[in-house]
Amino acid sequence: MSVTSRDILDMNAFHGDGDDPLVARRLASMGAASTLFFERPIEMVSAQGAEMTAADGTVFLDLYNNVPSVGHSHPRVVGAVQDQVARLNTNSRYLSAVTEAYSERLLATVPVPDARIAYTCSGSEANDLALRIARLSTGKRGVVVTEAAYHGNTAAVTEVSPVSYRQGGVPDHVRLIPPPGPAYGNDIAGGFASALRAAIAGLEADGHGFAAFLCDSIFSSDGVFAFDWSALVAAAEVTRTAGGFYIADEVQPGFGRTGRGLWAVAAAGAVPDILTMGKPMGNGFPMAAMVARADLLARFAEAFGYFNTFAGNPVAAAAGSAVLDVIEDEGLIANAAAVGARLKDGLTALDSPVIGAVRGCGLYLGVDIVAGDAPDPDGATRLINALRGRRIMVGAAGRFGHTLKIRPPLCLSAEQADRFLGVFAELTVGPA
Amino acid sequence: MSVTSRDILDMNAFHGDGDDPLVARRLASMGAASTLFFERPIEMVSAQGAEMTAADGTVFLDLYNNVPSVGHSHPRVVGAVQDQVARLNTNSRYLSAVTEAYSERLLATVPVPDARIAYTCSGSEANDLALRIARLSTGKRGVVVTEAAYHGNTAAVTEVSPVSYRQGGVPDHVRLIPPPGPAYGNDIAGGFASALRAAIAGLEADGHGFAAFLCDSIFSSDGVFAFDWSALVAAAEVTRTAGGFYIADEVQPGFGRTGRGLWAVAAAGAVPDILTMGKPMGNGFPMAAMVARADLLARFAEAFGYFNTFAGNPVAAAAGSAVLDVIEDEGLIANAAAVGARLKDGLTALDSPVIGAVRGCGLYLGVDIVAGDAPDPDGATRLINALRGRRIMVGAAGRFGHTLKIRPPLCLSAEQADRFLGVFAELTVGPA
Incomplete structure (x- = not known):
């Protein structure tokens, strides 16, 4: 299998060989819209904490999924959803004590001055809205992103997601x-x-003008770069001087993943004009949000009606509140810092010719897989499938698709980290 | 309050007077992103069937909400969500018997030839994807929609939603x-x-070329037009002859609302190339989908990577399956036809100078409110708030915002319909 920079989005996605009857059924119903993990796709039936259980009973250690961030099927989030969905699940045009309380709590954490929340269903919708607001307020169209950025799947945000292009470019x-x-x-x-x-x-x-600098604070799809976060402060300054807006995409690094507070951009000391969040926000309940300076939102509302049917509903708010509770009560930010450091130290200590740089912070790490000095995406793919054979799941990212992407639920234990390190050492260094 | 064609999207949305402490809290957190129903917004705490209960105990008859389509808090949908969310809630890159079975069942109902499903989180995302596919396959950009169309809230679908523009136009x-x-x-x-x-x-x-005819099969935001569905057949033929694609937006009319099968476009006898669905799909669980001809989806997948994090997850599939079960087992399509006809006959029989045309079918009706021969959006707004005072909720739509929009959960009973008709007669004709 050949992996180029254009395949990053799906580099762990295979269509299977069709011999598996469930894969055949998937292809018959979803066709080209289907992407499946691994050369031998897995039918999952349940999950808890950092483990997922397949239909055949195999239990996988999950070092991939950053959506169930406080742990798969966390009882407090599950309970909150179960309770609220039985009582009221409606749109945000009614007042709801659950939603109002969640909004205030969330807003108090966000490093955007004079901020207001617009709820959406997905990080894509949040970034799409953020771009519209930046373009309307500047009257300009140009956007700067990083070279292997991914900011979502709508028409507008695909334009700022170079990794999504399989033909042509942005x-x-x-x-x-x-x-x-x-x-x-x-x-x-x-x-x-x-x-x-x-x-x-x-x-x-070239006549486009400058609307926004849009930036994933931990550069996930670029291959996880957290070398020097003062770069974000410098970029914010350049952006503001040029009359554009700084949109911090915290869909992946947000909600504590970096082990340095809830928001990576705040840990970096940078102040965005707009911040977007999503994936782990409801621990799997579909929800996301854009937080923007009140004046930008007000200017947008003068020009456009905006309503989002499912967004900010009471079930989402209940799930989101439970997520914040668990992060606090279980000390998950500290755990992300400690277990993340343990993983990073362990990976850095491995002496293997196939391991290049180890990057990242907290529980978002990138490990370059190399052949000599060259990126080795095929090697990364082989490792991903070999780890799958040892019941461990990781992914890949980066401009060349050769960076292993390690981003488990934030409840990953030291023992689970060590299990991964042991298996990974066997596969890359050799038997102990 | 003045209502123009630009305010339809929010014409029942008020910001409240700020005396209500919960309204004040809402404005402080959501600012210009907040829209609330009614001059006196309602704090809701629970809902069942076609009734919603406010914090002060008042029970409202809901003739507005088309998302909880099989009834608010339906026990079978609630149970399906509660069960699945406790076991597994993950992305569609794993196989899941729940999702595969739902996909097959859903696909079997849809009137698109050789169709495949791409799941999304919202109807907006589904229409955004549909437009991208039509534009890629035609190499053209032009789209034709109706004059007060609404197709969602992303940058791309706002362009084809004239009612969303408060300044300027499409x-x-x-x-x-x-x-x-x-x-x-x-x-x-x-x-x-x-x-x-x-x-x-x-x-x-003008050099744009023609990519797609995008059409809500019941023309909801235009004011609910279901006069002559052969218009859809004729439009499909014109579209195909011109080399474009017919995108049927079934986000509002789909899942049985018209009382004529699951899909309005199928009831009309028209065959779309792409069909989008959303709102009632999960009875409030955030989920939507685009169904397209396999060849169009395959062509798109060659050009772009597409993945949607929350879409098609097992909880969504469980909710969606339960919705289809309830529609079948409780005969909701027949109920929509019968109770819808009862409502429409009752409204048509009212002899009031303020009632103009009565349109629609099944449980999606539009009632024009007029002053003499002229549209009377202020009158419509007064009626909406007067009905709210009588514990009945309806909305408004249409190019001039003067069309009452009646679209209750499909479980609305004859008795509930009669209660509305009695109150509406009192408000428009006078005491019985």
Whole structure:
């Protein structure tokens, strides 16, 4: 299997061989819309904590799924959903004590000045709305993102998601810069700021103007870059000076994953104009949100009616509240920091010719798989499937698809981390 | 309060007066993103069947909400969600017997030839994807919609939703035609087809080309037009002849609301290339889907990676399966036909100077409120708030915002319909 930079979005997605009757049924109903993990796809039937159980009884250690972030089927989130769905599940045009309380609690955590919340169903919808607001308020169209960015699946956010293109590339009003990493040498923050400044100048020279710098605070699909978060502060400054808006995409790093508070952008000390969140927000209940400066939202509401049927409903709010409760009560941010450091130290200590750089923070790590000095996406794919054979699930990311992406539920224990490290060492270094 | 064609999307949305402490809290957290029903917003705490209960104990008859379509808090849907959310709630990259079975069952109902399903979180995402597919396959950009159409809230589908514009209007590559109604005189289908043909010619003359005819099969936001469904057959033929794709938006009319089978477009005898569905699909659990010809989906997958994190998860599939069970086992399509006819006959029989045309079918009715011969949106707003005072909830729609929109849960009983008719007669005709 050949993996290029265009396949990152689906690089762990196979269509199966069709011999599996359930795979055949999947293909007959979902066709080209189906993507399945692993060369031998897995039928899952249940999950708890950081483990998922297949139909044949096999239990997999889950180091991939960042949606069930407080743990699969967490009883407090499950209970909150079960209780609320039996009582009231309706739209946000009625007042609901559950939703009002959740909004206030969430808003108090977010590092956007004078912020207001617009709920959506998905991170894609949140980023789509954020771009509309930035474009309306600036009257400009140009957006700068990183070179292997992913910001969602609508028409508008696909344009700013270079990894989604299998043919051609992003339109001219979208400019790409490398993520803050080795590409910039010793001055990562300065280099990143200069690259952003140049990209903005290009947008202006070509008549698009500059609307927004849109940035996943941990650069997930770029391959997990958290070298120098002062790059975010520098980029925010460049963005503001140029008259654009800084949209912090916290769909992946948000809700404690980095082990440094709820929001990575806040940990970095940067102040966005708009912040988007999603995936782990309801621990699997479909919900997301955009938080924006009140003045930007008000300007948007003058120009457009906006309503989102399912968004901000009481069941979502109940799930979201339970997620915040569990993060606090179970100390999951501290756990992400501690177990993440244990994993990162363990991976860094491995002496294997196939392991390149180890990056990331908290429970979002990237491990480059290399052949000599070159990225080895085929090797990464083989490792992913070999780990699957040892009942451990990880994914891949990065511009070349050679970066193993390790982002388990935040409740991962030290023992589970060690189990992964042991198996990974066997596969990359050899038998102990 | 003045209501123009630009306010339809929010014409029942007020911000409240701020004296209500919960309204004040809402405004502080959601700001301009908040829209609330009624001059005096309601805090809801629970709901069952076609009734919703406010925090002060008042029970409202719900003739507005088309999302909890099999009835608020239906025990079978609630039970299915409660059971599945406790066991497994994960993405569709694993096989899941629940999702595979639901996909097959759903697909068997849909009137798209050689169809495959792509799950999404919202009807907006489904329509956004449908437009991308139509544009990619035609290489053209132009879309024709009806003059007060609403197809969702992303950047791309807002462009084809004229009612969402409060300033300015749709872009030049979107052309508007009146819905199939009195605007076309005696030959509604012929007139609608001619208007579509002219719009397509305009798109081609102006260099946009023609990608899709996108049409809500019951023209909900246009004011509920179901005069002559042969108009859909004629429009499909015009669309195909012109080399475009017919996208049937069944987000509102789908899942039995019209009382004529699950899909209005099928009842009309028209065959779309793409069909989108949403709102009632999970009775409030956030889920939606796009069903497209397999070849169109395959062509799209060659060009773009597409994945939707929450979509098609086992909890959604469980909710969706329960919805189909209830529709079948409780005979809700027949109930929609019978109770809808009772409502429509009752409304048509009312002799009131403020009631104009009564339109629609099944449990989706539109009632024009007029002053003399003129649309009276202020009168419609007064009626909505007067009905709220009598513990009955309805909404409004239409190009001028003067059409009462009646679309209760499909379980509405004859007695509940009669209660509404009695109160409505008192308010529009006078005491009995």
